[in-house]
Amino acid sequence: MEFPNTGDFLAGRLRDKLSQDDLEFIESLVAETRQGETGDVLLERGAVTEQSTILISGYIFRTIESGDRRFIVGVHVPGDFVDLHGFALKRLDHSIVAAGPITYGIAPHERLRDALEHRPRVARALWFATLLDAAIHRKWIQMLEQLDAPRRIAHIYCELHRRFELVGQANARSLRTPFTQIDLADMCGVSAIHANRAVGKLRELELAEIRRGDLYTSDWDALRTYAQFQADYLYGDGPLRFDQDWL
Amino acid sequence: MEFPNTGDFLAGRLRDKLSQDDLEFIESLVAETRQGETGDVLLERGAVTEQSTILISGYIFRTIESGDRRFIVGVHVPGDFVDLHGFALKRLDHSIVAAGPITYGIAPHERLRDALEHRPRVARALWFATLLDAAIHRKWIQMLEQLDAPRRIAHIYCELHRRFELVGQANARSLRTPFTQIDLADMCGVSAIHANRAVGKLRELELAEIRRGDLYTSDWDALRTYAQFQADYLYGDGPLRFDQDWL
DNA sequence: ACCGTCTACTGATGCATGTTAGCTTCAGGC
DNA sequence: GCCTGAAGCTAACATGCATCAGTAGACGGT
Known part of the structure; x- marks a missing residue:
């Protein structure tokens, strides 16, 4: 699989809707890129985190363990901010796990805090991203019901x-x-x-x-x-x- | 059923975590309170809205119609900001329906925009509220799977x-x-x-x-x-x- | 009082899905 | 080449749930 250029992929589908300036700012949020393999746990349920993850290539699951069973409550594709809500909630109610080989970027919360203060348009883009996740959750609920x-x-x-x-x-x-x-x-x-x-x-x-x-x-x-x-x-x-x- | 005082109930569970000043600001978001009956559609899927709803007493469903069946993808209790995400998404992917007699407050988006600009703590409280909704959605997904x-x-x-x-x-x-x-x-x-x-x-x-x-x-x-x-x-x-x- | 409608409830039958057991296929390590 | 483990697949039986058919009680309208 080819890995797209990191810069071309950040902000995912909001890319076309942000100014060049804001895009460069979002790119600057990523302090580092890393690789992961199937089953790698990027963030464990309940763990405190001081950084968020942007998926660049591959798939990531959101999982909840209960008893000896695992439940997948969400899937992420390249361009997604995977654990942005970890920034606000501090500890996640679920784990973030690689669903295969992945490439991902790390965005320290320190820089996100800065964005919230001084970049209202970026702050709204981040909020939108979490609202879109919620809309997908709702569709999954309906899908499971129907x-x-x-x-x-x-x-x-x-x-x-x-x-x-x-x-x-x-x-x-x-x-x-x-x-x-x-x-x-x-x-x-x-x-x-x-x-x-x-x-x-x-x-x-x-x-x-x-x-x-x-x-x-x-x-x-x-x-x-x-x-x-x-x-x-x-x-x-x-x-x-x-x-x-x-x- | 007794209706709690509107002012005592706004901001729901975040009430204890906000300053008096911020609380008064949130109370000032509510332009009007109204009553509703079972089945009243407060907001229809796809409709454009310029206001959000705060539930004061009773229950509200989030529903999706598909074919001739109705699916409930969420429930709200007093103190909840019910369609806050309608502020950002403009059109909701689901409908907001009274699940019995209710009392609710109306918050014009104009005032919410003001909050986002000038009240960072209130803005974060609003974001937290939508993240909490998403966490509840995820638990429903797991519940339906398990x-x-x-x-x-x-x-x-x-x-x-x-x-x-x-x-x-x-x-x-x-x-x-x-x-x-x-x-x-x-x-x-x-x-x-x-x-x-x-x-x-x-x-x-x-x-x-x-x-x-x-x-x-x-x-x-x-x-x-x-x-x-x-x-x-x-x-x-x-x-x-x-x-x-x-x- | 009567009627219609909505909700709660019951039984019978069939399909959707879980569970257990065992088998095959394939990729990787040696 | 062989071994091994993980994934894919199949069959048989048990359970969860849908569907259809029907009854009974509560409630509002007339």
Whole structure:
């Protein structure tokens, strides 16, 4: 996988909506870039942190451990500020874990505090980023309340595909991920065996082929219809589109 | 039901953490108070809004309509800023609906903009409120991934009870709500028939008696254990408690 | 008093999903 | 080449939940 230039990727989808000056400021937030591998815990639930993480390449899970089970409550794609809320909450209610090989940037909270004080537009962009996370959480709640396992898996891939589109990284016929069927199960709240059945069903319906986490499809629209995926909650184009005047 | 004094309730659980000056400012955000009845739609998904809502008494649902079904993705209790994110997102991805008789305050966005510019501590309190909403969303995701229907219902009541505790309104042996079993079903992502069986199971296990939305129990601890409820995600007391230095 | 509607409740049946057990495939280490 | 462990896959049976059908009580309107 190619790693995009760090600078080209920061601020993710808000990149087009900020001034050159603000963008340079956001780039200056990153003190350092690092690499991580599958399962690396970037931030443990309850740990105090003095820095936040910006994902540059790869995927990151938000996980909650309960008993001997792991639950995935969110997924991040390149360009996302992954634990920005750790800046305000100090200790997170969940852990931040690499879902495969990743590259990420470190933003010390000291510099974020500075942004809040002196850069109102940057401060609002950061707030917007956390509000978008919350909107995605709400959609996951609805997805879990409404859809069966095959549709949940399809919905997750459709969402990720759209999020890649919004940062200009989507592929026309596939979506590459390092997710195992166990990961999919932990996202959907089903057993790994049932996640396997669900993947088989998508294959049987000829909607998508999922191999080692990579999804291939010849018809994203059919998949989206099957998953009842409506992208508006991501605040891209369309009726709910994000109003940049606010920044 | 008695309505607490509006002024005593604003800022909810952050009340103790803000200065008198900031509190008076927050009170001044409320231009008007209103009453609402069951099913009143305070804000429709996708509608543009120039004001936000502070719940003073009663309950409010966040709902998403899909096909002919309704999904409840969040519940609010008195003291909550219900649609603060509408200030930044302009159009909400969900609707705001009264879950019974309510009293609420209206805060014009004009005044909120002023707060963001000139009141950094108030701005941070508002951000914290939306981050707390996101933490609750994440717990709902985990709850839906992990628990069966009776436990989900128990978990929701335990959460609401704790949230009432955090604003000093909890009752020792009961929790009064106007929720129908249909409401509970829409929160849990199960059918109304199954919600009825789940309520029956809690009764059979002698953990709780739910009648017309009101829950009665002699042993909250037993109920919390059954629901695997851990309150830390609400950032009250305990290891994840909210660090007020940040404000 | 009557009616219609909403909510709570019950039983029967089928599908969705969990659990257990065992098997296959594949990549990496030796 | 072989071994090993992790991931993917399959079958059989048990449970959770949806669906359909129906009853009963509470409530408001007339």
